Amino acid sequence: MPALNVLFVLVLAAYFFGATLHLLGVVSGRRPLRRAGESLTVAGFALHTVDLVALLATEGGAALLLGEFYFSLLAWSLLLICLFLWWRLRLEMLGLLAAPLALFLFLSSQAVTAQRMPLPKALGGLFFGLHIGALFLAISLLAMACGAGLAYLYLERKIKTKEKLSGFSKALPALSTCDTVNRWAVAAGFPLYTIGLLSGFIWAKLTWNRIFSYDPKEIIAICVWLLFAFLFHQRLFIGWRGRKTAKLAIWISCLTLVSLLVINFFVPTHHSFARYIDGASNIPVRTQP
Known part of the structure; x- marks a missing residue:
């Protein structure tokens, strides 16, 4: 399996399980589950960063013309803002919004390509x-x-x-x-x-x-x-x-x-x-x- 495909699966898994564990932790009131969800979301963000860099390295300037790149970048930007507010305001609840949205946008990024401009x-x-x-x-x-x-x-x-x-x-x-x-x-x-x-x-x-x-x-x-x-x-x-x-x-x-x-x-x-x-x-x- 190509390296980019492995990264894609790892990011997808980290976001999915991060969002799921965070939600379960909030509903059940179990802090360890929330902590695990937060850690997986942060790990997914780190892997997502590597994935974007790898895509740029592989496609070069052509990556800037791909719808795939833009949706993935939007998901990355969303997590960046979430993690900053998470850190600055200590708002753990932001994980309930950011992780599922990032998962949706990252998954959607694989379904589109943009017009060559x-x-x-x-x-x-x-x-x-x-x-x-x-x-x-x-x-x-x-x-x-x-x-x-x-x-x-x-x-x-x-x-x-x-x-x-x-x-x-x-x-x-x-x-x-x-x-x-x-x-x-x-x-x-x-x-x-x-x-x-x-x-x-x-x-x-x-x-x-x-x-x-x-x-x-x-x-x-x-x-x-x-x-x-x-x-x-x-x-x-x-x-x-x-x-x-x-x-x-x-x-x-x-x-x-x-x-x-x-x-x-x-x-x-x-x-x-x-x-x-x-x-x-x-x-x-x-x-x-």
């Missing part, structure tokens, strides 16, 4: 990398804000109805902690999303000689930016917190998922993966295990 010339490569890197980090932060928002609304309802907290509910962090995750994600995510959007327009100008082409993906991206800008302003300058910011973060995150999964696969766009499923393009794809 011309590599940007001159400074195009710089803006291309900035575009992808900044957007993926921003999307990952939005996912964390969405998870924290869902936890906030769920826990708030439990408290208002005076229901007894047990099992999963008992393991949730305090409302103030969920709100802190939202604040951090919005404060860091909006500037990153703005950088990603602007660098994408610059890259489009250098590559296709036009900044905006009314592509569905670009229109959705502008809508997300406007909503994100509103949330950023209300959160940091007006002082919004709690339920309002939780709900808005969830809606924005859902819109980015629509952009990523619906627009890319089912709507005609030059960002589409729909015409390049299972090796339909001429770009080499890693052999499936």
Whole structure:
């Protein structure tokens, strides 16, 4: 079995068992299971990093044109943000969100390949990398804000109805902690999303000689930016917190998922993966295990 296939299986197994053990630990209240799940998730992230580096080393610059690479990179970015917040805020519950999402995205990465596009010339490569890197980090932060928002609304309802907290509910962090995750994600995510959007327009100008082409993906991206800008302003300058910011973060995150999964696969766009499923393009794809 080729080395890349072995890495794929190891990452998949680490994420799957990490998510499973973490969930079982939370539901049963057994800390050793949660610890084991956390350790496997971290091990999966380390192996995932090696897998991305190996893919770049094997495919060279062609890896930057593979849908496989982008979905895998998005999963990696999500875990990176999760592990940072996990370490900084001691939020073990983030594993319940990040590990399953990373597993889904990493597994999905093996089903798609992207259209072969011309590599940007001159400074195009710089803006291309900035575009992808900044957007993926921003999307990952939005996912964390969405998870924290869902936890906030769920826990708030439990408290208002005076229901007894047990099992999963008992393991949730305090409302103030969920709100802190939202604040951090919005404060860091909006500037990153703005950088990603602007660098994408610059890259489009250098590559296709036009900044905006009314592509569905670009229109959705502008809508997300406007909503994100509103949330950023209300959160940091007006002082919004709690339920309002939780709900808005969830809606924005859902819109980015629509952009990523619906627009890319089912709507005609030059960002589409729909015409390049299972090796339909001429770009080499890693052999499936």
